[in-house]
Amino acid sequence: MKKIYVGNKKYNMSLMEHKVIQHFLTFKKTYSENRLQFKLPKKCKSLTLLELGCGAVPVANHDSIYIGIDIVPQLLGYMKENNPECHLILANAKQLPIRNQVIHDVALNTLLHHLISKTKTQSNKNIDNVFNEIYRITKTNSTIYIRELFIGNKLYSWIMYYLTYLLSEFNIKFPSLGLYDGTIVNFLTEKKLKQLIETNGLITIYRNLEDWMVKKIKLGKKGWYILRKRIFSAAITRTYHTTT
Ligand SMILES: C[S@@+](CC[C@H](N)C(=O)[O-])C[C@H]1O[C@@H](n2cnc3c(N)ncnc32)[C@H](O)[C@@H]1O
Numbered sequence: 572m573k574k575i576y577v578g579n580k581k582y583n584m585s586l587m588e589h590k591v592i593q594h595f596l597t598f599k600k601t602y603s604e605n606r607l608q609f610k611l612p613k614k615c616k617s618l619t620l621l622e623l624g625c626g627a628v629p630v631a632n633h634d635s636i637y638i639g640i641d642i643v644p645q646l647l648g649y650m651k652e653n654n655p656e657c658h659l660i661l662a663n664a665k666q667l668p669i670r671n672q673v674i675h676d677v678a679l680n681t682l683l684h685h686l687i688s689k690t691k692t693q694s695n696k697n698i699d700n701v702f703n704e705i706y707r708i709t710k711t712n713s714t715i716y717i718r719e720l721f722i723g724n725k726l727y728s729w730i731m732y733y734l735t736y737l738l739s740e741f742n743i744k745f746p747s748l749g750l751y752d753g754t755i756v757n758f759l760t761e762k763k764l765k766q767l768i769e770t771n772g773l774i775t776i777y778r779n780l781e782d783w784m785v786k787k788i789k790l791g792k793k794g795w796y797i798l799r800k801r802i803f804s805a806a807i808t809r810t811y812h813t814t815t
Contacts, residue, residue: 585662587755592643595643597753604624606628623642625641626643627647639658640667654749667708669742676709683698686701715773720758721783723789725763732758
């Protein structure tokens, strides 16, 4: 773990998280200006909506108090300029500076595959941590909206992770082909997602996916999952870090 300065604040960041920050910093202008605003699959009418990995554009169609969290301060700066009513927190989704059971609903729009670590197994563990944090901070009956890209099978998932890792280490990019822009990506299979949902006391209540095509090749599926907290989840015996 390394202490990294963001502005004049010091944060505990792994080197891989530092890589993610550098990636989004490089693309911050085009990314912020061109990013489309995505609609939730169902309107969120809860009191608070927390978006993890919000980037520069908040998810649309909610009447809630909106709180956005991201690890890249410049993206939050852009978001604040265009959406002054949004509350924004610079933090890591793996360790949220939020008390237990205070948030109504949570949204994640293409965050999970960016939660990378030095190995594929550790990267999956990061996603597990984020689900664990979501469980900790949400109220009973909260709704969790997840928009993600899901790779077709486990082998593709491993190849994609280690290939993008290698290309990133050697700084090889193919942006003009629209194929690879330097990010390391850990795409889950739907099977792995379901396992993470299950082990973190959540259940799927809605799923709306379409084919994920790149240059006429089908890589998997993309779209929305909606989850709920399981009301009686005796299986959840994990200890949470508490934020006071
Ligand atoms: C593909 S972008 C999506 C941004 C936004 N949700 C959207 O759809 O426009 C992924 C976002 O996740 C953020 N991110 C990556 N790792 C993170 C982490 N550990 N904690 C919080 N945010 C993170 C990145 O900075 C980036 O803004």
